Amino acid sequence: MGSCCCSRDDEAKAEQKFGKGGEKDVSGGPVKNRHCTDVLCCIIFVLHWFGFAAIVFAGYADGNPSKLYLPRDFKGDYCDLEEYQGVKKLLRTLNVSATVDEVAKQLICSTAAEDALVTILSSADLDDYRCACCKLPCASCQASLGLQDIEDPATAASSIGSRMSEFTDPSKAAALFSSGSANAVSFDAEAIWGEMTKFMVAVCLNQTSCA
Ligand SMILES: *[C@@H]1O[C@H](CO)[C@@H](O)[C@H](O)[C@H]1NC(C)=O
Numbered sequence: 001m002g003s004c005c006c007s008r009d010d011e012a013k014a015e016q017k018f019g020k021g022g023e024k025d026v027s028g029g030p031v032k033n034r035h036c037t038d039v040l041c042c043i044i045f046v047l048h049w050f051g052f053a054a055i056v057f058a059g060y061a062d063g064n065p066s067k068l069y070l071p072r073d074f075k076g077d078y079c080d081l082e083e084y085q086g087v088k089k090l091l092r093t094l095n096v097s098a099t100v101d102e103v104a105k106q107l108i109c110s111t112a113a114e115d116a117l118v119t120i121l122s123s124a125d126l127d128d129y130r131c132a133c134c135k136l137p138c139a140s141c142q143a144s145l146g147l148q149d150i151e152d153p154a155t156a157a158s159s160i161g162s163r164m165s166e167f168t169d170p171s172k173a174a175a176l177f178s179s180g181s182a183n184a185v186s187f188d189a190e191a192i193w194g195e196m197t198k199f200m201v202a203v204c205l206n207q208t209s210c211a
């Protein structure tokens with residue numbers, strides 16, 4: 001309750017100060033004896049402008065403001081700057097490793113492939129193979145690869161064939177981004193657009209080579 005009393009006291013004091021007839025009575029216009037109160041803050045405020053200016057000048061001297069908006073390729077180089085002067089466009093192409101990785105694993109780690117490999121690999125190599133495919137529990141495996149299994153060579157040919165044709169046959173390229181894509185078992189159009197940096201490689205493109 002003490003604080004309550006205090007604040008009421010303060011209010012009363014403030015009222016006295018600013019009230020009519022008080023020492024800061026403003027009823028007849030601004031008080032007469034006014035003076036600066038925060039000169040030090042004013043100096044610090046002006047100094048901080050100089051600080052900002054210094055940072056901006058240092059940025060200009062050491063850097064290049066166009067880096068703020070120019071596109072960058074997969075290596076982090078800027079298009080249309082330094083050795084890429086004049087190479088203005090940014091092209092995104094499919095990252096073959098990221099897209100074909102699962103197709104290759106699906107084929108190599110399938111039952112169909114295992115059946116074939118069992119007959120030709122030594123038992124040590126077979127263990128390595130099963131470890132790499134996470135068919136055996138081993139240190140490099142967190143879990144099963146979760147790939148759709150292929151049981152026989154004929155299914156392998158048709159299933160892997162239709163997945164690969166979406167990458168290799170330009171007339172089927174649109175199918176990759178359709179809902180009926182054979183690759184939808186691993187990733188669909190939504191995943192590709194949603195993870196552009198994973199599935200696409202950005203490269204600066206010389207404008208003269210682009211229509
Ligand atoms: C392509 O994808 C692979 C696998 O995801 C990744 O290791 C590689 O860095 C990517 N390449 C580029 C150029 O982004």
Ligand SMILES: *[C@@H]1O[C@H](CO)[C@@H](O)[C@H](O)[C@H]1NC(C)=O
Nearest residue numbers: 083084085086087206208209
């Ligand atoms: C862009 O292409 C033109 C014509 O092919 C070539 O003369 C020029 O050197 C290229 N520029 C770069 C930076 O690759």
